[in-house]
Amino acid sequence: MTNEDVLAVFREAGALLEGHFILSSGRRSPVFLQKALVFSQPELSERLCKALAEKLTARFGRIDVVAGPAVGGIIPGYELARHLKARAIFAERVDGKLQFRRGFAIAEGEKVLIAEDIVTTGLSFRETVEALDRLPGEVVGGACIIDRSNGKADVGCELVSLAAVDFPDYDANDLPPELAAMEAVKPGSRGLA
Secondary structure: OOHHHHHHHHHHOOOEEEEEEEOOOOOEEEEEEOHHHHHOOHHHHHHHHHHHHHHHHHHHOOOOEEEEEOOOOHHHHHHHHHHHOOEEEEEEEEOOEEEEOOOOOOOOOOEEEEEEEEEOOOHHHHHHHHHHHOOOOEEEEEEEEEEOOOOOOOOOOOEEEEEEOOOOOEOOOOOOHHHHOOOOEOOOOOOOO
16 A cells, blocks of 8 residues: 555545644644544454555564554554454553553563554654563564654654655644644543543
8 A cells, every 4th residue: 555545544534634733742733643533444444454464574574462552552453463363462551651461461482563553753652662671572563554753753663654644743832823823623542631
């Protein structure tokens, strides 16, 4: 799939939004990818994750475990694991830090892939890498449906994306006039009480 093919799936789901958005990083953007609308449709999730799984197999070979951060990595992690014939696990926040709970385990020597939906700054990815550092197994790399940083984010490991885009984003105190004139909306989940 090309970048445009992936964005077409987001458009099909009504998930490529335009306006003034507060991203999970706190930065502002005129474009928001509401991936929940894509992942609520199994046929769209399957189409994207199957294409990404093919890229991952070509790059990393066999994967034993797909691990992602909750909430964003749960559905793409599961769907990637299904196509890779691997197990899917997820980390969740406990006292502000990502941890693998619920009896999730990784055995010595297992090859682990980190999965996320969208990468912007790479923070959740790096936190997942840190959580995995406390477990046995070998992190071979990471994957995401869309790399919004277009390869610039430090995710703590090699990243394979299905699409890489470069949507503009801005510091909240340095907005272009057309964005500053609109009310900001925070559609994501990070930081919600």
